[in-house]
Amino acid sequence: MHASEPDDSESSRDAADATTATDAGLEPPTESALETARRQLYRAADHLDLDPNVVERLRHPESVHEVTVPVERDDGSVVVYTGYRAQHDSVRGPYKGGLRYHPDVTRDECVGLSMWMTWKCAVMDLPFGGAKGGVAVNPKDLSRDEKERLTRRFTQEIRTSVGPTKDIPAPDMGTDPQTMAWFMDAYSMQEGETIPGVVTGKPPIVGGSKGRDTAPGRSVAIIARETIDYLGWDIEDTTVAVQGFGSVGAPAARLLESAGANVVAVSDVNGAIYDPDGLDTHAIPTHESEPEAVMKYDAPETLSNEELLELDVDVLIPAAVGNVLTAENANDVRANLIVEGANGPTTSAADAVFERRGIPVVPDILANAGGVTVSYFEWLQDINRRAWSLERVHDELESEMLRAWNVVRDEYESRDVLWRDAAYIVALKRIAAAHDARGLWP
Numbered sequence: 001m002h003a004s005e006p007d008d009s010e011s012s013r014d015a016a017d018a019t020t021a022t023d024a025g026l027e028p029p030t031e032s033a034l035e036t037a038r039r040q041l042y043r044a045a046d047h048l049d050l051d052p053n054v055v056e057r058l059r060h061p062e063s064v065h066e067v068t069v070p071v072e073r074d075d076g077s078v079v080v081y082t083g084y085r086a087q088h089d090s091v092r093g094p095y096k097g098g099l100r101y102h103p104d105v106t107r108d109e110c111v112g113l114s115m116w117m118t119w120k121c122a123v124m125d126l127p128f129g130g131a132k133g134g135v136a137v138n139p140k141d142l143s144r145d146e147k148e149r150l151t152r153r154f155t156q157e158i159r160t161s162v163g164p165t166k167d168i169p170a171p172d173m174g175t176d177p178q179t180m181a182w183f184m185d186a187y188s189m190q191e192g193e194t195i196p197g198v199v200t201g202k203p204p205i206v207g208g209s210k211g212r213d214t215a216p217g218r219s220v221a222i223i224a225r226e227t228i229d230y231l232g233w234d235i236e237d238t239t240v241a242v243q244g245f246g247s248v249g250a251p252a253a254r255l256l257e258s259a260g261a262n263v264v265a266v267s268d269v270n271g272a273i274y275d276p277d278g279l280d281t282h283a284i285p286t287h288e289s290e291p292e293a294v295m296k297y298d299a300p301e302t303l304s305n306e307e308l309l310e311l312d313v314d315v316l317i318p319a320a321v322g323n324v325l326t327a328e329n330a331n332d333v334r335a336n337l338i339v340e341g342a343n344g345p346t347t348s349a350a351d352a353v354f355e356r357r358g359i360p361v362v363p364d365i366l367a368n369a370g371g372v373t374v375s376y377f378e379w380l381q382d383i384n385r386r387a388w389s390l391e392r393v394h395d396e397l398e399s400e401m402l403r404a405w406n407v408v409r410d411e412y413e414s415r416d417v418l419w420r421d422a423a424y425i426v427a428l429k430r431i432a433a434a435h436d437a438r439g440l441w442p
């Protein structure tokens, strides 16, 4: 039976998902990451003759760990934060995915993000499943010492659920190589030996890979460049707007500028700077070097983040937070191509608008997959106790991204589907085959 044919299990699936106004036929301003991820799964499954039991399995995480994390503030008071680690699917290998420190972190968000990690690792053909975790906290409210205590305690709370062959966290929004170094140290102290492979995205001095810090942005730039070329555009005549100037947005903007594109706008949490003649993105401080510094940079015009999304540019790269392209603004987007740098920046309702308007959306699970790909390189380096040169990381990332882009493009052309569906089809075929080979039910 075709996975999405209406039947009893379909009805019960819809009923199980009907937790929102959208499912009740109303149109809320946004959807949760989990709702978006599930809708994308059902839509892609429609194109494949998938065992419905596999789809039923994949719409649920294998497990979600929720922990409380008491942290002593510098003034001696104690705040108890909530942390999560959602482990979606491990059929292709250990769970893999980032840790996020952000006030909006919820259980459902982690589950949705963990599903995207499963597909992302499968699109790239990495021997990993998908996970995501985080703590509901604003890291900008914490001192460095408080962040260290939070990380060490969170590590302690989820320690038995992670490990180099079990679940390997990495950086995401609000976390960085230092966070990973603390995580690795806290885990290793408990284990009684140094275990670098428990996390990736560490500083190179403690087993991190060179090039991991800029890898997600590098892959966004590679995929944008390939798509620009595929569309028959000249990169030298291409204008680009990038929302977010962190680990993903900054390298993406800089590499596209270096490749000849005209990057006319970039933003941080406070708003955007705009120069129709092109910004010198290498001169603008990144989130890593100085958070909230973009708006301080001298530029001819400033805009809101909402205005950046509606700029008349060739390529829009949302590379900050999720759910920024919605039913509310999709009709006002003037870009001719969207390349997703952030995870889940486009709701399903916005996707439908872009499909109707013929605006291609190259999905997150392909475009920003350079981060987890170099994480895989790091994991290999840790296991083999042998560091790769930066040049080797760049070369291997370039060839892995091109390999994945070609496979997705083949599905896009042969099935005449959206780019997102094509990437999902590549991923789901591999995951379903692995489920089939291992046996879904005992």
Ligand SMILES: NC(=O)C1=CN([C@@H]2O[C@H](COP(=O)(O)OP(=O)(O)OC[C@H]3O[C@@H](n4cnc5c(N)ncnc54)[C@H](OP(=O)(O)O)[C@@H]3O)[C@@H](O)[C@H]2O)C=CC1
Pocket: 098, 171, 172, 173, 174, 175, 216, 243, 244, 245, 246, 247, 248, 249, 267, 268, 269, 270, 286, 287, 288, 290, 291, 292, 293, 305, 319, 320, 321, 322, 341, 342, 343, 344, 368, 369, 371, 372
């Ligand atoms: N880090 C990674 O390895 C990967 C991250 N991703 C995804 O990319 C996205 C960005 O992550 P990452 O670059 O790591 O995050 P960072 O924390 O490094 O940077 C985030 C950037 O977005 C800005 N920002 C934060 N909130 C908003 C907002 N509400 N509106 C506009 N801009 C905002 C920040 O501004 P300010 O400096 O002012 O705080 C900063 O410039 C996330 O969706 C993440 O899941 C995807 C693949 C890998």
Ligand SMILES: O=C(O)CCC(=O)C(=O)O
Pocket: 096, 097, 098, 099, 120, 168, 169, 170, 171, 172, 200, 201, 343, 368, 369, 371, 372, 373, 375
């Ligand atoms: O490097 C990793 O393991 C995961 C990166 C990540 O969280 C992501 O790609 O969204």
